[in-house]
Amino acid sequence: MTGAVRVARISDSPIALGEHVAAVDDPRMGAETSFVGRVRDHDPDAAGTVAALEYTSHPDAETVLHRIAAGAAERHGALVAVSHRVGRLEVGEAAVVIAVAAPHRSEAFAACREVIEDIKRELPVWKRQIEADGTTEWKGLGG
Template sequence: MPELSAGVPETTGGVRLAEISDRPLDPAAVDAAVRGHRYGAVVVFSGVVRDHDSGQAVSALEYSAHPDAIRFLRECCASVAESTGLPVAAVHRIGELSVGDLAIVTAVAAPHRAEAFAACSTLVDRIKHEVPIWKRQLFADGLSEWVNACG
């Protein structure tokens, strides 16, 4: 699946980056998308594929996205940007991921850290619950499980 993106850089607030990509994620690019001279805090969250879940050894993940997933991602980003007045960015990976790969990277910039942390947490929660991206966990024992979640 090709990379999908949206968002136009602005001097204040707004969606700076919203993408769903089948390529490895670059936290530095997500960070750079929200930075500005007016902001003293940039919070970047990276969701990493871990080697376990609920006591089972995980060997890999597969993420699949609904064809309209980018629209839902844009809406989540726009809602958080609008409610906070802060610049936001988010990129979610799809396809096959190995343990240690980045599944999602989000960033929010703010004048102070508390509001950046709060907005970034809200953004991740909204994406996880509202964007139709599903993950299939592949376990070391050969079994797999679909999870209706994004992060």
């Protein structure tokens, strides 16, 4: 089976795992896996507690996200649904959601991992980390 992208979206609205899992539901697939990246209250580089993250994207980010998803889908014969949030996200909110369905678990896990690793390397989305004391720092600039 040839892979396909079911969802590839940059969104300023909350993103839900259930929607992504439903998008890759297919009786031909024997395995599903998912990844949810959430805003956490700490960062190794932060002096204090992280209060929120503000994500900003390049206008071409959704095109790049689709390309990333399509590559993984094709290489692994998988169905891929992926979204990345932009705007201000509070601790606990989902920043990235990925769901993958594939004929077998090895392909599902490989495709899911490939999508998140490629997002971290290639997606033109940057984040400004906001600490509880108001201190801010940009992350993800220049690689």
